[in-house]
Amino acid sequence: SKEIGRNSFQLYKPAMNARSLERMAIENKLKQALKNNEFSLYYQPKIDSFTHQIVGAEALLRWHDSELGFISPANFIPLAEELGLIVDIDIWVINAVCKQIQQWQNKGIFDRRISANVSALHFTQGNLAQSVENALNIWQVDGRLLEIEITESSFIRSLEDAKKVLKALKQLGVSLSLDDFGTGYSALSYLARLPIDTLKIDASFVAKVPDEYGNSQIVKAIAAMAHSLELNLVAEGVEQAHQLAFLQELDCHAIQGYFFSKPLSVEQFELFCEAHRPA
Ligand code: C2E
Numbered sequence: 001s002k003e004i005g006r007n008s009f010q011l012y013k014p015a016m017n018a019r020s021l022e023r024m025a026i027e028n029k030l031k032q033a034l035k036n037n038e039f040s041l042y043y044q045p046k047i048d049s050f051t052h053q054i055v056g057a058e059a060l061l062r063w064h065d066s067e068l069g070f071i072s073p074a075n076f077i078p079l080a081e082e083l084g085l086i087v088d089i090d091i092w093v094i095n096a097v098c099k100q101i102q103q104w105q106n107k108g109i110f111d112r113r114i115s116a117n118v119s120a121l122h123f124t125q126g127n128l129a130q131s132v133e134n135a136l137n138i139w140q141v142d143g144r145l146l147e148i149e150i151t152e153s154s155f156i157r158s159l160e161d162a163k164k165v166l167k168a169l170k171q172l173g174v175s176l177s178l179d180d181f182g183t184g185y186s187a188l189s190y191l192a193r194l195p196i197d198t199l200k201i202d203a204s205f206v207a208k209v210p211d212e213y214g215n216s217q218i219v220k221a222i223a224a225m226a227h228s229l230e231l232n233l234v235a236e237g238v239e240q241a242h243q244l245a246f247l248q249e250l251d252c253h254a255i256q257g258y259f260f261s262k263p264l265s266v267e268q269f270e271l272f273c274e275a276h277r278p279a
Pocket residue numbers: 044059060061072073074077090093116117118119179180203236237238239256257258259262263
């Protein structure tokens with residue numbers, strides 16, 4: 001009836017307003033975040049499952065707003081993509097990673113490869129290879145010390161266009177890693193056609209090994225495929241010893257996850273490197 005309609009309207013409207021106001025506030029703050037220097041990078045070690053030494057690291061973006069506190073990239077990256085901010089953010093990340101590579105190399109703290117995540121939109125909205133080349137030049141970094149993590153959605157629109165970008169990155173010496181592997185919907189044929197170096201087994205699969213049979217078989221199949229295509233393999237989201245043991249069995253050398261370390265601030269990462277230096 002009208003009565004109920006009016007009541008539910010009154011109950012619902014303020015909540016809607018609050019939510020859209022909150023979203024607008026986040027949008028406006030995100031638009032200012034780069035300029036206000038509110039982004040930072042955390043670094044998660046990639047560990048050799050057999051020797052337990054650091055073989056690399058992944059840079060993960062953090063946004064701290066003075067009023068909102070820490071906002072998760074899982075929330076603000078999709079928003080940044082919607083608002084057309086992602087290419088600028090990716091460029092900031094690539095430069096910040098290159099700067100950090102240079103600093104750690106000069107100080108003798110870390111000289112392994114560091115990966116940066118880039119949005120699939122960077123393949124259509126910007127010039128990814130040019131952004132990377134510029135950053136390598138500005139910070140005087142050897143391309144072999146940089147890795148770019150992409151997802152399958154980067155080449156769904158045009159495999160040929162993506163291939164050009166990836167080839168240009170390879171020419172700079174940069175490594176290419178396919179993130180969230182196994183969660184996309186594209187045909188696997190692209191794996192043979194694109195110059196990809198590494199598969200990252202998605203955390204959603206890792207979470208369910210070895211207990212869930214079907215899931216474990218998928219991880220086995222991914223590992224077998226990586227080995228036969230001579231691709232490197234990284235498992236993400238490894239939290240438990242029995243997951244690590246299962247992955248070792250499959251000859252998966254590189255491990256990322258809370259079992260060894262959460263993503264670390266620059267200072268924490270330096271301490272971690274100190275503690276894990278080869279004897
Ligand atoms: P991703 O690239 O798949 O990154 C892995 C996520 O898993 C990270 O979340 C990491 O902190 C988390 N993680 C690592 N080990 C474990 C574990 O053992 N257990 C659990 N439960 N989680 C673990 P984070 O940092 O919140 O990032 C979320 C996503 O946001 C990333 O997923 C990536 O898609 C995106 N992202 C993060 N940084 C950037 C960036 O600089 N640029 C772009 N374009 N996207 C980014």
